[in-house]
Amino acid sequence: MTASTAGSTATPLLEARAVSKEFPAGGTSLTGRATEVLHAVDRVDLEVFPGETVGLVGETGCGKSTLARCLARLYDVTAGEVWFDGRDVTHLSRREMRPLRRDIQVIFQDPYGSLNPRRRVGSIIGDAFAIHDLEKGAARKARVQELMELVGLNPEHYNRFPADFSGGQRQRIGVARALALRPRMIICDEPVSALDVSIQAQVLNLLIDLQDELGLTYLFITHDLSVVRHVSNRIAVMYLGRVVEQGTVEDIFDGARHPYTKALLSALPTPDPDVADSREHVVLSGDLPSAVDPPSGCHFHPRCPRARADCHEQQPPLEPVDGDPVDHTTACWHPLAHGESLTSAVPGLGIPAPEEGEP
């Protein structure tokens, strides 16, 4: 199996140090200002150690994909540093990046949209070799067919088009393409979200087997908490551009400290009627606020059942709560005690109460 959580002495394979990414936002906001900034990722620290899988979870728009793109250096960061294998790679030029591109690969969410429908599968998978000018002619074909076999595709289907494959098979094509250059790190951005459960299971098995065989390291992005629990060693929970809690799978699922983590877990539908009937249901009111004009202090305070005055004022640091291991960190002024419930703080028994609208 994989390396368990590495000790703090090991060097992370991939590391974000206070990474921020801003996008210019149009002047369509209520305030009517022409130039505004959208804080997609806001001073995120994240470490991924060799051989482990770190799960990144959070609601739509919280900045998961943007962070992933910054880490893969597909985006330039606005501030902060990206380190790979003990080296600061934040400002490498295109040319200097080339070897790095081979080491870090990204698998995207949509198995339908991310493959060019007019190109044959063999050449799609062989792209990486073409870009890096490696393996030509028959040698390239042999390598591609090897890859197809590795991910469970029939190598004889080398000349077929993406449309001739099922959803799960197309996602395998994406995986084969990502594996072509023997990367050390794979960033999986919602690799199974668009798939039926049985096909999802095939792809998850494949990713886990490949990790065990090839010693791969994964950053695994998903909004599906049961999937993240299945594949991850450690989990980082994001909210509106920030990491609000980070820890091992057990820390997060059995000992969540942050009210947002707790709410997210309680909203997760469980395919088990007994559990569904008996567990506490916290229904968060409101939607994710705008990243253009995020709430002051703790970003979560407008939706948080535990929020008090101080939460509006200062941003809570991401730190271990008293008694927690150093690698279980939480950004909250009033973290939950172990086993403490959130429901007591929610008015209206889990039915979304009308709340204040946008500022």
Added chain:
Amino acid sequence: MRLLEVQDLRVSFSTDDGIVEAVRGVSFDLDRSHTLGIVGESGSGKSVCTQTIVGLTRGATVTGNAFFDGVDLLTAQPDELRGIRGKRIGMIFQDPLSSLHPLYRIGWQIREMIQAHDSSMTRQQARTRAAELLGLVGIPHPEERLDDYPHQFSGGMRQRVMIAMAMALNPDLLVADEPTTALDVTVQAQVLAVMTRLQREFGTAIVLITHDLGVVAEVADDVVVMHAGVVMEHAPRRETFYHHHNPYTEGLFDSLPAVGAGRRRLTPIAGTPPSVIDLPPGCSFAPRCPYAFDRCWVSEPPLARVFGDVHHWSACWLPADLVARTAIRDRLRAETAAAGETAEGAAS
């Protein structure tokens, strides 16, 4: 009388590739205040089945019956249907964006809908009702939001607007096709809470299509499992989850990452759903089924009562007796585990 009784519904489309038998004999019924969950892989016929019932399939050959409060929706006259669809039957579609018109204000769209079915309402009354509905589904400051356009609402809010519209006339039946699939879990929880609260208040019956077995565990009373256009299993919620009979249902559950199981390998269902053009004889699941035996390849199993439970139906040739069925499953599991060990032993 049941509120909804669907009997041997068959829907097919004639295409260049041949006849697509999307729904091949589906029967189920539903009472007031109850929720029926319909699950199954992509293409199993969930949408076609429910869309046909509410009269939204075009260019299809349809046979069978769908009695709604005694009226057969499939043969009723257009003016009789007008009083039912939209008014006594509300509908929510998967994609909230495509179902709200982008160029009209939210309030206008709800008002139009109300007035189309209730011409006695004045403009002002309809507007007040629209605001009331938005409030009911948890939209803050509903009066002010009536003048917004759809793009000014988030995905979750638009989906709640769709629910508000579907519930506007207090329908007896709500048909919801993947109403929360595009939403985050926290927003999904809000939307499901709104639906169940409205059900409690108004006694609405709900048909809920979803691919998420977790959602089914949360809200369904009964579950229909579909594969290749037929009902494979139909049972109360707990039986579906804890004592399923059908190998397809078993396959769906074995595919799920189980809580607390950690990084174990999952057991996917073999292969992919069959094409519903020119289906071979026998059980449509046979080519993917680990239990398939002679009979399965020859004749298609009918949906029949199993486990001595009048509410539990399964379309499968395996024994309908709980002890016998369980023994067969346990034997298969033992064999699979043994095969896995030999394979590992050979590899190392």
